[in-house]
Amino acid sequence: MQINALNNLNENQNKAVKHIDGPALIIAGPGSGKTRVITSRIAWLVQNNISIHQIAALTFTNKAASEMKERIFKILDSNPVKYLPNIGTFHSFCAYLLRENSELLAVDKNFLIYDNYDQISVIKRVLNDLNLDVKIYKPQMILGLISKSKSQLETVEEFGKNISTAFNKNVYEIYKNYQEKLTQSNAMDFDDLLVNAYFLLKTNINLLLSYNEKYKYLMIDEFQDTNFVQYKIARLLSNEHKNIFVVGDPDQSIYSWRNADITNILNFKTDYPNTNVIYLNQNYRSSQNIIDASQSVISENQNKYDRKIFSAQNSEGNLIVTVESYDEIEEAEKIAGEVNKIIKSTQTKLSDIAVMYRTNAQSRAFEQVFSLNQIPFQLVGGTRFYQRQEIKDLLAYIRLVLNLNDDSSFLRIINTPTRGIGKSTVDKITQNAYMNSLSCLESAKSLANDQSNNEINLSTGPSKNINMFLDILNNLQIKSENSEIDELIAEIIETTKYRDYLISNLSNPEERLENIEELISSITNFDAIDPKNKINEFLESVSLINDVDSIQDDTERLTLITLHQSKGLEYDTVFLTGLEDGTLPHILSFDNEMEMEEERRLLYVGITRAKQRLYLSRVFKRGGWGKSEVKSPSRFLYDIPDSLVVGHNVNKPDKNSPKSSFKRYSNIKNTDVKKKPEINAGEKVKHPTYGEGIVISAVNSTDDIELTIAFDQNKGIKKFLYSMSGIIKI
């Protein structure tokens, strides 16, 4: 077997790759080739007669897993890798373990994986059952507490033991009911996958031994983002052979809100006494200027891993470019222009360019403007394909047909399309289900048919409608048993008149119909490991992978991606956008020092994705929910030295004043606002592009004046920030 991956490794990388016996901890900076080291090591092991099946490689994100598979695939030049369940995320690996050994658990092999949407729907139902206020017991927050407890391997009972406040007592009740509902629906949430896999291995010694025998070598990428359960699972899997090889960078830890635990790295050496620790501080990715900028940002953190990253490149590279725009549309337009310029004047391809942002909502403006400018792009995550209403509806039908206990799906589609089963009937169904420990479907069936037995009564109209719905389900079930999945979907659309519903009730019906077509083709083309189990495998991939938008690598596209998802990736040119206080750092981390440091690491991750060109973009005003807010520059921008930046630097106007005059964690003033004369409604003004107009209104905002101006001819009414607009009085 010809293996080329081991060429061109430096001394330390080589040492890491060839360190075979016992535990190894690789602390590596950005761009040091972490994934490359892992894949090279796998290749090297294979070269030394270890079967690829004896190696388990666990990653944190799907992207990382598929990247790794792709690389291994290239190195080994053969394709069993594609289907290997032992190279993947922790979650998919655990789901695999659980399904393989479902007979040891009290669960059906085809358990469902409840995603965030399903989880929230369950929590809301529980709150309804228990008569608790959604405003106080915010579902997302409750889920956070439950997740935290689970990832500490605490049981529900243990959670219940340590409660002092009335609030926590209710959280405990919610948690208990939540878990019961999941069990009843034969479903697991993301944390259950990990927890159950852990207990499965922990309590079945023979099983554990067999997996220790099976997986002789264990690799973990992005180790800084593992949580407690994941670490415990890793310990079990490496229990016998102790060939555990982990790679991580504490400065890139950005998932603490998901209970990622940095102490896993710190304790590693204690837990594995013979650990070989290798540091990789040389950066092979970025130019010196980019590295310098990243260092200047990260070095302001108190909790910093102390080390010096140095570049493998000789030249300093391009200066970092700042982009300043009026609002998010102009930001997207300027970046679109810059992208076109780069494509025209350099060798850079669209696939070498990424636009990154803090929150998914920020992708909207880019989608709009790039579509308009015919710049092909690929949206990673975002309002994901599988989160779309019409897709969720159809998947809910499929899920319910396969598993009648799936209450989340039942409640989603019981009246979608509307079929005369309104809120009060649904309330009765869930109430009856709660009181008699029934699934919602059973509850509905009994309410509609044997009314004598229940305290709750339905009148004839809703009863008839429920039975109509049950008939539809029955027919679909029969259909599902003797036809292909695309026929089932066609049948669903047919019998529910979903198309009519969609056209008359939802926005953008054409787009939604296209999405349904895409769903059908992606199911049809889905490559199942076990073809007989195709639909279940597909549903699992929908919950766990959720990433189809990013699989299309056949055409040249620019990438739109959140900073979180960008981890582990690299691009020739990176546009970091939304560098405003409140966006990055996000406003919700303002009063928490730890979270603020994590936001800083997030920017660090973003900066270090760039190889050659880095753009830092911010706006003066960002729209949210109808409203629009004046934004100050991100406080992090002030940490990047002037000398590294070309364009308008936030530091420049303040050049002579000492930096300490600037209060880091307090409200920062927009220093870029020019001194301006008064301007009032009714005055005549001139704009550089739109020409002459009349001020309709002039409203003072934090640091500026918001102008609404009506222009001559057909240019219409436009809004500006005075300091940015170039508007002059005439």
Added chain:
DNA sequence: GTACGTTCATTTTTT
């Protein structure tokens, strides 16, 4: 009881 229009509040990151 249901459908449908209006109003009001919401406001991160992901497996």
Added chain:
DNA sequence: ATGAACGTAC
């Protein structure tokens, strides 16, 4: 933009 909550018409 989206969903819950409320009011109104059938």
